[in-house]
Amino acid sequence: MLEPFSLEQLVQEFASLPGIGKKTARRLAYHLLQKPKQDIERFADRLKEVSIKVRPCSKCYLYTDTEICSVCCERVGAKSICVVEKPSDVLPFERSGIYQGLYFVLGGVLSPLDGVGPEKLHLTKLVKRVQEENIEELILALGSSPEAESTMLLIDRLMSDLPVKCTRLARGIPMGSDLEFVDEITMLKAFEGRNML
Numbered sequence: 001m002l003e004p005f006s007l008e009q010l011v012q013e014f015a016s017l018p019g020i021g022k023k024t025a026r027r028l029a030y031h032l033l034q035k036p037k038q039d040i041e042r043f044a045d046r047l048k049e050v051s052i053k054v055r056p057c058s059k060c061y062l063y064t065d066t067e068i069c070s071v072c073c074e075r076v077g078a079k080s081i082c083v084v085e086k087p088s089d090v091l092p093f094e095r096s097g098i099y100q101g102l103y104f105v106l107g108g109v110l111s112p113l114d115g116v117g118p119e120k121l122h123l124t125k126l127v128k129r130v131q132e133e134n135i136e137e138l139i140l141a142l143g144s145s146p147e148a149e150s151t152m153l154l155i156d157r158l159m160s161d162l163p164v165k166c167t168r169l170a171r172g173i174p175m176g177s178d179l180e181f182v183d184e185i186t187m188l189k190a191f192e193g194r195n196m197l
């Protein structure tokens with residue numbers, strides 16, 4: 001394809017995004033180029049801004065542009081923590097409005113084949129937070145893949161000496177990676193039907 005190198009590189013960037021094939025990537029890049037120069041620059045500025053300002057919350061690893069995220073600030077004193085694999089997994093909880101507690105992003109699930117052992121997850125920090133904030137319930141929302149199952153069992157074991165109960169969402173929720181796309185009704189049911197691990 002006879003394309004300027006910089007344009008080809010932009011296409012590559014778009015193509016690296018989930019759900020975007022090479023064809024769509026090219027369409028997006030060409031579409032962007034048809035916009036006024038200031039629009040393209042604003043788009044670039046937004047990207048730069050998030051890469052500089054947005055970082056993980058020092059308490060729960062949700063995205064924030066302050067030291068501590070708004071959930072940790074506004075819900076201080078809450079006695080439950082919902083444990084998720086990645087930041088976007090909290091979206092169905094917030095959309096459904098059923099949950100008013102804290103969150104904690106684990107940073108993945110155990111996956112020995114991919115080299116993800118317990119040391120790669122934020123487990124130490126989770127235990128510390130449960131202790132320090134006298135958390136009473138851990139809602140493990142990690143999906144139902146075998147990897148998620150073994151991660152939940154490990155967390156349950158780590159908490160066995162603490163006065164906290166571990167619950168999990170009712171079955172029927174798709175695999176972990178799809179949690180962010182769960183609709184409100186499914187989430188409401190799964191949350192209300194949650195049971196002890």
Ligand SMILES: [Zn+2]
Nearest residue numbers: 057060069072
């Ligand atoms: Zn936070």
